[in-house]
Amino acid sequence: MEGDIVRRIHFDAGCAAFSYCDTPDSMIRSQMEQSASSVLPLVNLITRPKGYKIGALDRDAYRLEVFLAHNGWFDARFGGWQVHRVKEQQLFKRNGRSMLLFGSKHVRGQQRRAGVIEVFGQIDRGIPSTIRSFEPIGFDQNAGGVVRAAMTEVELREGDQFSLEVVELAEAQLEGNLQDRGFGYAEAVGSVQAFPDEHHVDVRMLIGMGSRSTVSFGDVTFSGVDKTPLDKLENMVRFRGAAPEITDEKGCRKALGQWLVVAEPGADAPVPRCFVDPFSLKKVELTRKQLFNTGAFSVVDVVPDLSVRGANPVPVSIEVTETQFNTLRGGVGVEYDGFLLTPRISMAYANVNFLRRLVRLELDSGVGYSQLAGGTGPTQGTVDPENLLFNGRSAVTWPQLIARDIDVSGVVSYDRDLQNGQFLYTNPKVDLGAVWRATEYGKISLGPHWELYNMPDLRGGAGGIEQQVAGEALFGRGFDGRFQLTSLDARVNWDWRNDPINATQGSYWDLNIRQAVPLGKDDFLYTDVSFETRGYVKVPPVGNIGVFGWFTDWTGVARVRARVLKDWTGKASQGQVAGIPYQERLFMGGLQDIRGFRDSAVGPYDLLCLYEPGSADGFTGLQRGGKVVNQRYLARGGVAGASTTFEARKDAFPAYGIGLNGFVDVGVMAPGADDFGNAQAPLYSGTLGVGLSYDSLVGPIRIDLALRPIAANDRRPGEYVNCANHDKEARPYGLFTTTDRSPEYPDSVSQPVIQILFTLSQI
Helix, strand or coil, X not given: CCCEEEEEXXXXXXXXXXXXXXXXXXXXXXXXXXXXXXXXXXXXXXXXXXXXXXXXXXXXHHHHHHHHHHCCCCCCEEEEEXXXXXXXXXXXXXXXXXXXXXXXEEECCEEEECEEEEEEEEEECCCCCEXXXXXXXXXXXXXXXXXXXXXXXXXXXXXXXXXXXXXHHHHHHHHHHHHHCCCCCCEEEEEEEEECCCCEEEEEEEEECCCCCCCEEEEEEEECCCCCCHHHHHHCCCCCCECCCCCCHXXXXXXXXXXXXXXXXXXXXXXXXXXXXXXXXXXXHHHHHHHHCCCCEEEEEEEECCCCCCXXXXXXXXXXXXXXXXXXXXXXXXXXXXXXXXXXXXXXXXXXXXXXXXXXXXXXXXXXXXXXXXXXXXXXXXXXXXXXXXXXXXXXXXXXXXXXXXXXXXXXXXXXXEECCCEEEEEEEEEEEEEECCCCCEEEEEEEEEEEEECHHHCCCCCCHHHHHXXXXXXXXXXXXXXXXXXXXXXXXXXXXXCCCCXXXXXXXXXXXXXXXXXXXXXXXXXXXXXXXXXXXEECCCCCCHHHXXXXXXXXXXXXXXXXXXXXXXXXXXXXXXXCCHHHCECCCCCCCCCCCCCCCCCCEEEEEEEEEXXXXXXXXXXXXXXXXXXXXXXXXXXXXXXXXXXXXXXEEHHHCEXXXXXXXXXXXXXXXXXXXXXXXXXXXXXXXXXXXXXXXXXXEEEEEEEEXXXXXXXXXXXXXXXXXXXXXXXXXXXXXXXXXXXXXXXXXXXXXXXXXXECCCC
């Protein structure tokens, strides 16, 4: 590259790296025409360095003063630029071939290697101006209550630092809030009066209600519908216009509707009709989302006709563009758990308009092959049919089969896989259910569940003594490798979050109940109840308050989770939950639970040692007298547990989509039924953590660092199954585990546990 490369742009008398202000340097740089190269060398290798643009800095000087004024810095003055040269341009001769990404070319003659410069800007920001008053004007006093209620939901407060962008956002919010309350023609226009000498700004909102009273939804028309059923689409509309069943004005007013005289298509004269639903933009958006979520449309536009100001009712047109209803996907992946290497191939087919009734049909299948990593063992170089894995699933969802807001679904699946990476099992399942969309925010589901769990290597002594002993340790004494589970499952889910991916306000509630129903004398009889709730609150910024500003403008999150399993047969005992299937027990720890622990690492566990023949050290084990030992750490699970999470999230560098996170996780688990009421038996655990998040196109990406003390269950397994003395080691419990993990090391060791977590979601 010829010319000069801009390595860095920063400002004197700006916002320091660890101070707080509403307009940080990173946001200022994002407004400039001139840009700088990345500070990360790896990024510069794959992106083009940012060259110096002649004249761009002169234009940026004026641009930055205007930008700062729009953000409350009316006294800001730009003092000029200083360009420091770090490396001079170099002239060199080249005669040969230049390697390119996809080949090479001849290069001859003189070329100039780019120089490197740094740019310093002088800015005197002055004192920021704050909003002294914020009030609505120009509206009929009869609508005062509606206006005041709408004002409370606007994200602009007296005392905030002034920002023109926030004022414009407040206009849109106030206008939308009024329209959500039935005033479909309402408008809000902001005006700003600045007092730079006093560092104050007065904001006024001129409000036009558009009508003397609320307006109602009118008739709804569809266009673009060809292969999708119109009757089902009409049932997805979340608002109703005319109510033909109401034929008199008294009944209309009793239903809180409006008795309006309108022109009927084909009628000789206008006729009175009752319109029951007041206009609401939220219901318009909910209708658009529900239609789009069917997957049958590439475009959905729900357009209220507000062209005739004050007209009542408001007709709505819904324009859709149908998409391809059939999709076929495939994928290849590899799973490695430190013991087994399992490549998998998967295929998935979906039809979102099966039978042209918006029935959703899904067919999924996958195959895999599980082999000891490193190829050790007697099956090395051969394909063992016992190692072949398979999963298949078919699901049908029939919308509005029973009623307008009730969908019915059925799922049939079959899995042939490895339990705990060791025990081969087959598991057919059948699920039936009905989902009632009770409100726009909540739904209730209910349906039966059946499955048959079969482990052929544990049936009738088919497996070796090692597997028999390990099976008893996990599944309980007397387990013959097979069980049947029949249950009735219910779920209640309410979601009031403002954003399901990255929420900042609202709450989430979820209750699940499974009641096992025995069909045979050896079947299970237990109750499983789990509950989760989350709350989100946004703490707004409080002006320009220096370093203490880091404690404002953040989102606080609180989450409580609890689960209890109750066996009614009397088979369950402490540490040995024989009355509850192993797969259904409570396991805690992991990315979305107590984050200082690995998955299922809270609570007691057993160590199973397996010895495979091998002539060389295996990839995963140690050589022991001609055999390779593979150590499997098998969590026992529990019957009751609860956890609480408190988290703070902050958009530290909004120009780059980078945020900071801090969290505290605390939990308790009771391993067995006898632990209820025993203060010594439950296992308490807690974690502190901090991290970074990046707001990507696929959702929030997080990297967290979790820290916790060593827990009691870190020190040693509950039982050793088939282990020689020199193989009895506690499991690795975190990164940088350097403490001796043999049973002989003292309990006084308190090395903290460190975990690095990578997640693609927020709680």
